[in-house]
Amino acid sequence: MKLLVSMSLALAVVTAPTLVQASQIVAQPGIFNGSGYGASYSGPGGAVQPSNQPLGAVVNGGNGAFDMFGYYNSGVGSLTETRKVDLLGGNTFRFFDTFTNNTNSTITTTLNFFGNLGSDGWELVKLNQAGLMVSCTDGGAGGCADQPVLALVSGNNGLGKASITPDRYNVSFEIKLDAGQSLSLLNFAFLASDENGPTDADVLLAGSVGQSLLSGPRLEGLTDAQIRSIANYNITSAVPEPATWIMMIVGFGTLGGAALRRRKVTLQLA
Secondary structure, three states: OEEEEOOOHHHHHHHHHHOOOOOEOOOOOOEEOOOOEEOEEEEEOOEEOOOOEEOOOEEEOOOOOEEEEEEEEEOOOOOEEEEEEEEEOOOEEEEEEEEEOOOOOOEEEEEEEEEEEOOOOEEEEEEEEOOEEEEEEEEEOOEEOOOOEEEEEOOOOOOEEEEEOOOEEEEEEEEEEOOOOEEEEEEEEEEEOEOOOOOHHHHHHHHHHHHHHHHOOOOOOOOHHHHHOEOOOOOOOOOOOHHHHHHHHHHHHHHHHHHHHHHHHHHHHO
């Protein structure tokens, strides 16, 4: 097993349109709802018996991206957890979790958001910055292979502390709730992959979408009260509509193809 880190993506995102972005895979609605799998889940947190499978966790996700991703595996304790997990348009999984202290005492705890990635220990981290990690399955020589490139987003105000070791994604949130208080945590996972397997352009696409989810998280379908309860984001700017996100992803490929065609013309003239 190995964990490799490359910080080249931070600059490369700026030049993303120079690479080709072909047709993308379509994420699979593998969200566990207690009896099967679908595109969404709303209900309590925790697991169901006899399988002990976490409610709202994503299985597979598309081309083996996850083994089991997106649930709290420690720290909940006496808190009550409710979940709203959705596969949004544009290959983005959103995890919205609300924790309530129904006891008569203050609770201080560290909640851990967990995901088992599909790389079986061969996870290559392409970008690691506050609130955003971009990773993929290591195909050798610093490249990505097989499973999709992932943009994993844990918030923009520093509350979440994320790591991948070696294929386990963990985000710790240290919180304090007085009796009767609630707060919510918002996490995202975006999948990028050409239909024939991940490319360099997919790494750049994941970085670009991840940055956008940091600055303007996707909040469609959430109420004003739910949005105000989010503790791991400072939400101060307008949020793009779903159609804008999809246009951005499609446009990424269009610009890349145009840039490649210009280069071919230049070479032919030379």
